[in-house]
Amino acid sequence: MKNNFLKVAGKILKSRLIVGTGKYKSFSETAKAVQASGADMVTVAVRRVNILDKKKPILTDFLNPKKIIFLPNTAGCFTSDDALRTLRLAREMGGWKLVKLEVLGDKKTLYPNMIETIKSTKILSKEGFKVMVYCTDDPLLAKKLEDNGASAIMPLASPIGSGLGLQNRINISMIIKQSKIPVIVDAGIGTASDATIAMELGCDGVLINSAIANAKKPILMAKAFKDAVISGRNSYLAGRMSKNYFAIASSPKKGLI
Amino acid sequence: MAKIQLNGKKVFIKSNYSLFDLLKKHRLISKKIAIELNNSIVPKANYKKKNLKNNDKVEIVHFIGGG
Numbered sequence: 001m002k003n004n005f006l007k008v009a010g011k012i013l014k015s016r017l018i019v020g021t022g023k024y025k026s027f028s029e030t031a032k033a034v035q036a037s038g039a040d041m042v043t044v045a046v047r048r049v050n051i052l053d054k055k056k057p058i059l060t061d062f063l064n065p066k067k068i069i070f071l072p073n074t075a076g077c078f079t080s081d082d083a084l085r086t087l088r089l090a091r092e093m094g095g096w097k098l099v100k101l102e103v104l105g106d107k108k109t110l111y112p113n114m115i116e117t118i119k120s121t122k123i124l125s126k127e128g129f130k131v132m133v134y135c136t137d138d139p140l141l142a143k144k145l146e147d148n149g150a151s152a153i154m155p156l157a158s159p160i161g162s163g164l165g166l167q168n169r170i171n172i173s174m175i176i177k178q179s180k181i182p183v184i185v186d187a188g189i190g191t192a193s194d195a196t197i198a199m200e201l202g203c204d205g206v207l208i209n210s211a212i213a214n215a216k217k218p219i220l221m222a223k224a225f226k227d228a229v230i231s232g233r234n235s236y237l238a239g240r241m242s243k244n245y246f247a248i249a250s251s252p253k254k255g256l257i
Numbered sequence: 258m259a260k261i262q263l264n265g266k267k268v269f270i271k272s273n274y275s276l277f278d279l280l281k282k283h284r285l286i287s288k289k290i291a292i293e294l295n296n297s298i299v300p301k302a303n304y305k306k307k308n309l310k311n312n313d314k315v316e317i318v319h320f321i322g323g324g
Contacts, residue, residue: 020322020323020324021322021323021324022322022323022324023322023324024322027322030322043323043324044320044321044322044323045320045321045322045323045324046291046318046319046320046321047318047319047321048264048265048316048317048318049264049283049285049290049317049318049319051263051264051266051268051283051317052266054283054284058289058319058321059319059320059321059322060289060319060320065320070320072320073323073324075323075324085293088298089291089293089298089318090291090320092291092292092298092300092301093289093290093291093318093319093320094288160324161324187324207324209324210324
C-alpha cells in the first residue's frame with residue numbers, strides 16, 4: 001500500500017518512525033534499538049572528533065550510513081549562523097542534502113527560536129538543502145516554513161526530552177490539515193501510545209529519541225514504538241467511528257428471548 | 258615547526274604538514290569527517306594540497322549520536 005510509505009524530499013521511507021541516536025548507554029545498544037525500531041532514518045549530531053583518544057569507538061562503526069539514512073541535526077545551535085555552519089559541514093562529510101534544522105531559543109525549554117529557524121530554512125533551501133524543520137506547533141509559523149522551502153514540518157509534541165506527550169492536539173491537527181509537505185511530530189513523546197495518538201491525528205511520522213533511549217528496556221521500547229506507529233497509521237487510514245453521547249447496543253434486538 | 262589550534266587544543270606540527278598528514282596522524286578516515294580551516298570548509302579533494310601554517314585554526318568533526 002503506497003499510502004503506508006512516507007515520502008520526504010523524494011526519499012521513500014518504509015517506516016514512519018524516525019529515531020534519534022543520542023542518550024544510549026553504548027553504541028551497541030543504539031544499533032540494536034535502531035534495528036528493533038525498524039526505522040529507515042536516524043538523526044545524528046555533528047561534533048568535534050576526540051583527537052586525544054584514537055581508540056574510542058565511533059557511531060559509524062555501529063551504524064552504516066549506506067544502509068540507514070543519516071539525518072544530520074543542528075542540536076545545540078542557538079543561532080542561524082551556527083546551524084548553517086553545522087549543516088554545511090555535515091554536507092561536506094557525506095554529501096547529505098537532507099538535514100534536520102533546529103535552532104534553539106532558550107536553554108531551559110529548548111524551545112525553537114522560530115525567527116532564526118525561518119531565516120535558516122530560507123537560506124538552506126536556496127543552497128539546495130532539503131530541510132526537515134523542528135518547530136513550534138504554531139500553524140502560522142509552520143505555514144511560513146513551508147512557504148520558505150521546508151521539506152517537512154516537525155512540530156514539537158512538548159519540550160525536548162520531557163516525555164510529556166502530545167500537549168496540543170488541536171494545533172497539530174491544524175498543521176496537518178493545512179500542510180502540503182509531511183508533518184512529523186518531533187520531541188516530547190513519552191511512550192508508545194503517544195506516538196499512536198500522533199499518527200491517528202494524521203501525522204506523517206514521528207521522531208523519537210529519549211522515549212526509547214531512556215526506557216528501562218530500550219530495545220523492547222523500540223519495538224513497542226514500531227508497532228505503535230503502524231497501529232496509529234492504520235487506525236488513521238481506517239477512520240474511527242463517530243462518538244455518541246449514549247450507549248448503542250452491539251448485539252441485535254431481533255430474536256431476543 | 259608550527260603551532261596550530263586543533264579542535265580547541267594547541268598542537269605542534271612539522272612544517273609542510275598537510276591536512277592529509279594531520280588526518281593520518283590521528284588515524285582519521287576522510288570519508289567519516291569534515292574539516293574547517295580558519296572558519297571555512299575545506300573540500301575533501303584539497304586535503305593533500307592544503308598545508309598548515311602557524312596559528313591556523315582547524316576543526317575536525319564527525320557524526321555522533323543525537324536526537
